Structure formats: structure tokens, C-alpha cells
Amino acid sequence: MSQAVSTPILKPRRDESFVGRAFRRFRRHKLAQAGLVVLILLGLAAIFAPTLTPYTFDGQDPALLGQPTAPSLKHPMGTDQLGRDNATRILYGARVSLLVGLSSALVATLLGTLIGALSGFYGGWTDAVLMRFTDMVLSIPILPLVIALSGFLRPSLVLLVLIIGGLGWMSTARLVRSQFLSLRTREYVEASRALGGSNSRIMFRHILPNAVGPIVVSTTLAVGGAILLESALSFFGLGVQPPTPTWGNLLNGSADWLETAPWLAAFPGLFILITVLSVNFLGDGLRDALDPRL
Amino acid sequence: MNFSVYLTRRVLSSIPLLLGVSIILYGVLHLAPGGPTDVYADNPSVSPEALKNLERELGLDQPVPIQYLRWLGALLRGEWGYSIRSGRPVTADISERVGPTLALGGTAFALALLVALPLGILSALRRYSATDYIFTFLSFLGISMPIFWLALMLQALFAINLRLLPSAGLETIGDGSFVDRLRHLILPACILAVANIASWGRFVRSSMLDVLGLDYIRTARAKGLSERVVTYRHALRNALVPVVTVIALDFAAILSGAVITETIFAWPGMGRLFLEAMNGRDYPVLMALLMIGSFALIVTNVLTDLVYSLIDPRIRYE
Numbered sequence: 001m002s003q004a005v006s007t008p009i010l011k012p013r014r015d016e017s018f019v020g021r022a023f024r025r026f027r028r029h030k031l032a033q034a035g036l037v038v039l040i041l042l043g044l045a046a047i048f049a050p051t052l053t054p055y056t057f058d059g060q061d062p063a064l065l066g067q068p069t070a071p072s073l074k075h076p077m078g079t080d081q082l083g084r085d086n087a088t089r090i091l092y093g094a095r096v097s098l099l100v101g102l103s104s105a106l107v108a109t110l111l112g113t114l115i116g117a118l119s120g121f122y123g124g125w126t127d128a129v130l131m132r133f134t135d136m137v138l139s140i141p142i143l144p145l146v147i148a149l150s151g152f153l154r155p156s157l158v159l160l161v162l163i164i165g166g167l168g169w170m171s172t173a174r175l176v177r178s179q180f181l182s183l184r185t186r187e188y189v190e191a192s193r194a195l196g197g198s199n200s201r202i203m204f205r206h207i208l209p210n211a212v213g214p215i216v217v218s219t220t221l222a223v224g225g226a227i228l229l230e231s232a233l234s235f236f237g238l239g240v241q242p243p244t245p246t247w248g249n250l251l252n253g254s255a256d257w258l259e260t261a262p263w264l265a266a267f268p269g270l271f272i273l274i275t276v277l278s279v280n281f282l283g284d285g286l287r288d289a290l291d292p293r294l
Numbered sequence: 295m296n297f298s299v300y301l302t303r304r305v306l307s308s309i310p311l312l313l314g315v316s317i318i319l320y321g322v323l324h325l326a327p328g329g330p331t332d333v334y335a336d337n338p339s340v341s342p343e344a345l346k347n348l349e350r351e352l353g354l355d356q357p358v359p360i361q362y363l364r365w366l367g368a369l370l371r372g373e374w375g376y377s378i379r380s381g382r383p384v385t386a387d388i389s390e391r392v393g394p395t396l397a398l399g400g401t402a403f404a405l406a407l408l409v410a411l412p413l414g415i416l417s418a419l420r421r422y423s424a425t426d427y428i429f430t431f432l433s434f435l436g437i438s439m440p441i442f443w444l445a446l447m448l449q450a451l452f453a454i455n456l457r458l459l460p461s462a463g464l465e466t467i468g469d470g471s472f473v474d475r476l477r478h479l480i481l482p483a484c485i486l487a488v489a490n491i492a493s494w495g496r497f498v499r500s501s502m503l504d505v506l507g508l509d510y511i512r513t514a515r516a517k518g519l520s521e522r523v524v525t526y527r528h529a530l531r532n533a534l535v536p537v538v539t540v541i542a543l544d545f546a547a548i549l550s551g552a553v554i555t556e557t558i559f560a561w562p563g564m565g566r567l568f569l570e571a572m573n574g575r576d577y578p579v580l581m582a583l584l585m586i587g588s589f590a591l592i593v594t595n596v597l598t599d600l601v602y603s604l605i606d607p608r609i610r611y612e
Contacts, residue, residue, distance in 0.1 A: 132310075132311075132314070133314075135311060136311060136314040136315050136318060137318070138591075139311055139312075139315050139588050139591050139592050139595075140315055140318065140319065140584070140587075140588055140591075141546070141547075141549075141550035141584060141587035141588065141591065142550075143550050143551060143553060143554075144550050144553050144565075144568055144583070144584060144587060145319070145322070145584065147553060147568075147569070147572065148323065148568075148572050148580060148584075149322065149326065151569075151572045151573065152323070152326040152327070152328060152572075152575075153326055153327070224438060228438075228440055231440055231442075231443075232440065232442055232554060235440075235442050235443075236554075236557070236569075251442070251443060251446070255446060258446060258449065258450045258454060259450075259454050262447075262450045262454075265443070265446050265447070265450070266447065268443075269440055269443030269444075269446070269447065272440045272443060273435075273438055273439060273440060273443070276438035276439075276440070277434060277435060277438040279438075280434055280437060280438050281434065284434075
């Protein structure tokens with residue numbers, strides 16, 4: 001190799017803060033930034049859906065009843081067999097899909113963090129019991145169980161979030177536990193204890209902030225997984241029920257028109273794909289930025 | 295502690311694990327509101343007395359813990375019970391579905407392996423090349439793909455527009471030759487393989503990159519060995535050790551992922567049986583399928599440890 005070896009982009013800067021370094025690393029990950037931009041745009045579009053479209057998600061155009069119509073200037077993604085504007089329904093679907101994805105991931109993270117923190121901090125019996133329980137849940141085929149539960153319960157939005165989140169906390173629990181195991185022996189924990197800090201103070205004020213990087217990364221990736229799961233459930237008619245549109249149940253309704261109106265199925269799926277792809281890119285970028293092991 | 299003691303301990307410790315799993319599953323399924331007799335609830339020709347009799351016959355009038363103990367007792371004697379929908383033994387209902395699922399899952403597994411390994415290796419060897427970037431992007435695409443949607447799109451393309459492949463089913467009625475079955479297998483097997491190709495490929499790539507950066511690879515190159523020998527004899531062998539774990543653990547996941555694929559392609563396997571049993575609240579069949587799934591997960595876990603120690607002599611079980 002010549003001496004023109006490119007200087008490492010990662011120049012160590014002594015007085016750089018954790019956030020500053022993370023931000024600089026994140027700036028190098030172009031796909032992650034693109035993902036973030038896409039997600040922000042999607043989020044804004046979902047929030048401002050009513051002002052972005054002249055139609056409502058259940059408003060029917062009597063002239064277009066009976067057959068789906070192809071994309072046109074008036075209806076950029078066509079209309080469905082009931083004369084409803086497809087783009088509007090996808091826009092409103094984004095609200096539910098994004099909300100369910102985000103909240104399920106948060107539920108899973110909260111549960112996993114709590115279980116992992118208790119397990120890693122206290123060790124001993126607490127650890128043994130909680131980790132055996134985690135092993136058990138990890139030995140269950142989760143996808144079939146989620147499908148069965150949704151089929152039995154015909155869940156409301158809140159219940160659906162609890163089902164998806166309640167069966168997705170295991171990897172976070174293991175991750176947080178391992179972080180706590182290594183962090184609980186640090187000097188600052190000892191110092192806090194010497195000053196009379198309570199267990200919960202040490203756990204949540206001192207240790208948890210130091211473990212937050214990997215938790216943020218795993219939460220981000222969990223959002224993608226939850227969106228995929230919700231859309232699969234709704235696709236089978238087991239998740240969010242019509243007339244509330246989600247990307248999954250829009251696909252459910254469009255499968256019958258695959259032959260004559262394939263665009264009805266193409267657009268909602270494309271939105272799922274783009275969203276989950278953005279989430280995964282963002283998660284990858286955050287891992288580069290936040291994971292101290294790199 | 296030697297390996298056989300370790301293995302015995304692992305096998306023994308999976309017994310309480312399975313027991314715990316069965317309690318969780320049984321509780322969750324049976325405590326959910328509703329039951330197998332719901333289908334008759336709105337039927338005016340079925341009297342409330344008849345419903346009560348039916349529930350007593352199925353043992354559903356007992357408290358859930360008693361039902362569980364009965365189910366467990368029967369299971370320990372090798373009795374899986376009878377399907378509520380078909381009245382046949384659960385083993386009979388399931389055994390005719392095992393073949394199609396293993397055929398589909400096995401094909402998808404082999405396909406994923408055949409594509410992911412070379413792609414991952416190639417991507418690692420040409421790090422930061424166009425090939426690598428394209429592969430990385432495609433693998434992200436695969437991981438983020440809603441496979442049920444991809445299935446719909448491929449059905450629309452290959453079965454409806456191009457009329458190249460059948461859209462669903464195990465075989466054409468009245469045909470059923472090997473070629474015909476193979477044609478039916480292509481789409482579902484590809485769909486089932488997509489996510490695994492992506493995640494395994496990425497894993498192979500990163501594992502390969504880890505090994506290629508080690509000192510002994512530089513030593514091998516310094517000795518004047520050809521790049522071929524360095525890559526395949528020295529690097530690949532060690533890079534595959536962690537890969538084996540991931541791939542083996544995913545086999546059980548492929549089987550449970552078949553729930554979605556089999557339903558979309560009307561593939562008469564265990565996954566579709568699961569959805570049918572769910573719609574009819576067929577508790578014995580549901581429990582049996584879920585327990586088989588858990589058993590597969592636990593067994594692959596133990597087997598993976600076994601294989602791991604065989605291919606990597608550095609690993610000792612202390």
C-alpha cells in the first residue's frame with residue numbers, strides 16, 4: 001500500500017461528549033439519515049392526513065362503485081371497489097400502522113428493560129427465576145401464538161399492542177441483563193451506594209443511563225418487527241378490523257382483486273416495505289453511533 | 295466435566311422447560327374468552343342443554359388447571375387426544391400434514407443456504423465494492439420485506455400475468471407428477487427462504503470479515519499460500535462456526551414461519567392446519583402443534599451446542 005492511506009475518519013477527539021461523538025458517527029451513515037428523513041415525512045403525513053387529502057378514508061364516490069379504478073390524476077393510487085380513494089386510505093392507514101408499531105416496541109422495551117434490570121442487578125434467585133421464565137417464553141413459537149391469540153381475542157388496538165409487545169420483550173431482557181451484570185460492579189455504583197443511594201436509584205439513575213445505547217438500538221429495530229407483525233395479522237383479518245384502515249387490512253381487502261387491479265395490493269405493501277426498510281437503516285446507523293463496542 | 299455429562303444435563307434441563315412452556319401455552323389458550331362450542335351458540339336448533347352436554351363430553355366444564363392435568367397425564371401416556379373438529383386422533387390429523395411442511399421447509403432451508411453462503415462470502419471478499427453494496431442493500435430489503443405481500447406480488451406476476459407457475463396448492467388435481475409438484479413448490483419455497491437468505495447472508499459476511507482480519511490469515515498469506523487456499527481452507531472454515539449456530543436455530547423458525555406462507559399458497563401443511571384449528575378453537579390440535587414447535591426449538595438449541603463443540607475443538611464445556 002502507498003502512504004496515501006486514507007486517514008481514519010474516526011479521529012479521536014479528547015473533549016468530545018458521548019452525544020457529540022454519536023451524532024458525528026450517525027452523520028457518516030447516509031442510509032440511516034435517509035431512513036430518518038423518510039420516517040419523519042411519513043410521520044408528518046400521518047399526523048396531517050386530514051389536511052393533505054380532499055377525501056375521507058371511508059368517503060365513497062358513488063360514480064366509481066363496483067369496480068376498482070386505476071391510478072389517475074384525481075386518485076393517484078386509484079380507488080377500491082367501494083369507490084374510496086386508495087391514497088387517502090393508505091395515508092390514514094399509516095396512522096394506525098405507525099402507532100401500533102411504535103407503541104408495541106415501547107411496551108416490549110419497557111417490559112424487557114424491567115425484567116433485565118431486576119435480573120442483572122439482583123442476581124441470585126431473582127435472576128434464576130426471571131431468566132428461566134425468559135427461556136420458557138423464548139422456547140415458544142411466537143408467531144403462531146400471536147396469531148392464535150389475535151384470532152381468539154379479536155383485539156382492540158390497545159390489546160393488539162399488548163399482545164405484540166408482551167411477546168417481544170425477551171431479547172431486550174437478555175440485553176439489559178448483560179449490561180447490568182457488567183455495569184453493576186463499576187466504581188460509580190459503589191460510590192452511590194456509599195452515599196446511601198437506594199437500589200432503585202442506583203438501577204435507574206446510574207446504571208440504566210449507561211446502558212441506554214444498546215436499548216435504543218434494539219427498540220428501533222423492534223419497531224420494524226412490530227409493524228411487520230401487525231400488518232401480517234391484519235392481512236389475515238386478525239388484527240385491526242375494518243373500517244379502520246391499516247396497511248395490513250388494506251392488503252387483505254385487495255387480495256381478491258389481484259387479477260384485475262393489482263395496484264390495490266401493490267401500494268400498501270410498498271409502504272410497509274419502505275417504512276420497515278427505513279426503520280432498519282435507522283437502527284443500523286444508531287448501532288454504529290451508539291454502540292460502545294464498535 | 296466432559297461432554298456427555300454436559301449433554302445429559304442439557305437434555306434433563308429441557309424437561310422442566312417443556313413443562314413450563316406447556317403450562318404457559320395451555321393457560322393462555324384456555325383462559326382466552328370463547329371456546330370450541332361457540333360455533334353452535336347462535337344456532338337455534340342446538341338447545342342450551344345440548345351445548346352443556348357437549349361441553350361436559352369435551353371436559354370443558356372442568357376448571358382449567360384440572361383440564362391441564364388431564365391433558366398432561368394423557369400426553370405422558372403418549373395420548374395427544376382427539377381433534378374437536380374432525381373427531382380423529384390428533385396424531386392422525388397432524389401426521390398427514392408433516393410431509394408437506396417438511397418438504398416446503400426443507401426446500402426453503404436448502405435454497406436459503408445455497409444462496410446465502412456464496413453471496414455472503416463474495417460480499418466479504420469484495421468489501422466496499424459495488425457487489426458488496428448491492429448485496430447489503432438487497433439483504434436489508436429482504437429483512438424488511440413483508441413476505442405475505444411479496445407472496446401476493448409474485449402470485450400476481452408469475453401465476454396471473456405470465457401464467458408460468460401455479461398460484462397455490464400442493465399439486466394439480468389429476469396430475470400430481472414430480473414435475474407438477476415441483477412447480478407448485480417453487481413460489482412458496484422462495485417466499486419462505488427470502489428473509490433467511492438476507493439475514494444469513496449478512497451474518498456470513500460479517501463472520502467472514504471478522505476472521506479475515508485475524509493474524510493467522512496474514513501469516514497464511516505471508517507463507518505465500520494462494521488466495522484461494524487462504525480464503526477457503528483457512529478463513530471460511532473458521533468463519534462458518536458461528537454461522538452454524540444461527541442457521542440451525544433458524545430451522546425451527548422456518549417451520550413456524552410456514553404458518554403465513556402455507557396459508558397464502560393453500561399448502562396443506564402444519565402451518566395451515568394451525569390456522570384451521572385456530573378458527574375452530576380446536577384446543578387439542580393447537581396445543582399439539584405449539585408443543586411440537588417448542589420441542590423443535592429446544593431440540594435445535596441442544597443440537598446446535600452439540601454440533602458447535604464438534605466443529606470447534608476450542609470449545610470446552612466447563
